[in-house]
Amino acid sequence: MSVRTVAIDSLGAKGDGIATSPDGPLFVPFSLPGETVGVAVNGAVGTLMSIAKASPERQEPPCRHFGPDGVNGTCGGCTLQHAADPLYHMFKRQLVIDALASKGIQTEVAPLIPAAPGERRRVVLTARRTEKALLLGYNQMSSHHLVHIEECPIASPGIVGRLDAIRRIALALASNAEPFRITVLEVESGLDLSVDGVAKLDNPRRRRAVEAVLALRGISRLSVGGEVIVEPIKPIVRFGTVPVTPPPGSFTQATRKAEAAMAELVLDALGKAKRVADLFSGSGTFALRIAARARVHAVESDEKALKALDAAARSTQGLKPVTVERRDLFRRPLMTSELKPFDALVFDPPRAGAEAQMAELARSSVKTVVAVSCNPLTLARDLALLIAGGYRLKSVTPIDQFLWSAHVEAVAVLEK
Template sequence: MSTVTITINRLGAQGHGIGNGPDGPVYVPYALPGETLAIARNGDHGTVMSTANISPDRVTPPCRHFGPDSDACGGCSLQHLADAPYHAFKRSLVVEALKSKGLVPDVGDLVIARPAERRRMVFSAKLTEKEFLLGLNRAETNQIFSIQECPITVPGIVARFDAIRAVGRSLATGAETFRIAVLETLSGLDLAAEGLKPLSDKQRRTVTETVLSLKGIARVSVNGEIVIEPQKPVIDFGIVRVSPPPGGFVQATKPAEEAMAELVMGHIGKAKRIIDLFAGSGTFSLRLARLGRVHAVESEDKPLKALDHAARNTQGLKPVTVEKRDLFRRPMTVQELKTYDAAVFDPPRAGAEVQVKELARSGIKKIAAVSCNPLTLARDLRILVDAGYRIRSVTPIDQFLWSTHVETVALLEK
């Protein structure tokens, strides 16, 4: 380890400041462009020792848990950056990813995220000899920082931290670390614990008694199995109400979900037959069913059943059919796609390369691509563009405030 002085000239994809050291780039967490720093350098990683000049873009972080100290929460990485450069940075992640594949479409302004919007949070939890820890990992470690506040999270979750801790404590079987996904629903909080051993009958009784003594807990599950469900958790996808499966994927914020849905529906327009690939519990399918017939394809059984149940029990929708299918191993083929006017795909971070190759050869006129990973999106869009599709618009959407994650909706037509 050595001490050197560097000037930060840009932000990296992980939100670290990057400066040019004597042997190449050095990555410095919590540093901003324009700042000259004395750092303790360990390989290509630097820790700030002192700052000669402070960037005008640096602001006071809104959360007391945020900071460069080892004893700080690692849930956010960019609270110290002012709004305008932060928004520009988020947009640049999409622009640069597309450029890396030779794509230079117009990229719209970032749809911004605001504090107190995160309705779904995944916390780390652990019972120690002294206390029950519930929070997020410290930066670049597996150590839990037990939080007392969280400015990105909806008030309905923050106000029930004590209740969540009480449930978590009743679930803990030892000193193992586990996760609790917390989703705010219309009927209360849905708590989905993962990484625990199967509960004994005694533990089940303890969890049940704990939940019944509290207010605002709709369901508790462990490893996908429901332990207690005083109220069925319900969320709405437009006019349709859905009960997602325990731990099922739900967009992290309602405003981001609605922004994505508005873009997708505006593009699909008057299509009569629509296929929704990687459909989940119906984020897009159930909204699109107001426009035309929808075929929803998803690899997991439980979210597909939730989608199907909601469609069958909602009036005013066009017919919705469902299909359980692993689109990575068995994509919808050109022959199967020929009856559809429009397609939507919203895959995991790995993207949809195998499925997109089939879409590229199809005659589908309109495609809406939704992605949480600009790099795999760029790869997939390159395939479609090479097959004759035109990118009409690209919209970056901030769903994970003060992080380096960005959602994107790209709209294409042939």
């Protein structure tokens, strides 16, 4: 390992500063373009040691757990707290622009819809019991070292204010020093906790966990390995005006604000469409909103999520008909002939995108397509397939809901 002084030229796709070195690009976490920094070099990675010249767009990180000088270690939850908003917002928008350009798509990309501190209603924490205490937090960047947190500026006050309660429940569940994960979702009735990775519960630990939940206020449900252990109050989230009880640990958009922004873009694009297909529908984030104005066919591979959507639709008055279909769209996409009844389609796939489905959709006569994506690279690939099939790209809007990270959402609208 050598120590050298380098000039940072740009930000990489993961938020690291990039310097040019004789051996190729050098990636330096916690640095910004225009800075001159001292780094300890190990291969293609430089550990920030000092800042000789700081960028005017460097800001004081709002969290004490962030950065190379974090009090309790470098929390891996955020990578860009040191970047001021103008630079940070430009970086996120540019990720989408660059991804589209990589597939030859030149189009205007709308300004980023930003995120703000305290908006995250869903976080995934790691817990581990030690001889002295229960550690709860996030793994250090590129490490299995657990950084114990006392605060989290990205998380909602409802989550941060209950960290002690989450620790008590985690301590009741822990049987050894192995780490385990706790997905925390803020719902209308408090917190919904879904735990994975703990040893099989014996009766004493199950009883202690139940007692801990019942003794605490604000815990709606506790599940372990998908099994509901105790549910003092049914957890409810709302998609539009429709109340839904999501399955334990199921996918939910990380912030209400970003979800609302995506939904508004989707609904505006659908216009007066009368029959809509919602692919990769989950528990109904878009389908149940669309059903207020149009017939919807929701397709999803997760049986529990689909049942939650179906139950919500059946118990809510005033919706247009909602049909559901359990189907793995990666292995068995909707064929062009099956798409004929729909005049509009929405798809929100996992990070892998929906390449197989795009091949069928590109040959279809569906007039309006709305793509929602958490991965600009696979979004660009999918859009290129649709454009080659005759679709015209009307708009692309980037949305931030993973504050101070290198993850960005986008909503694209196409017409044929």
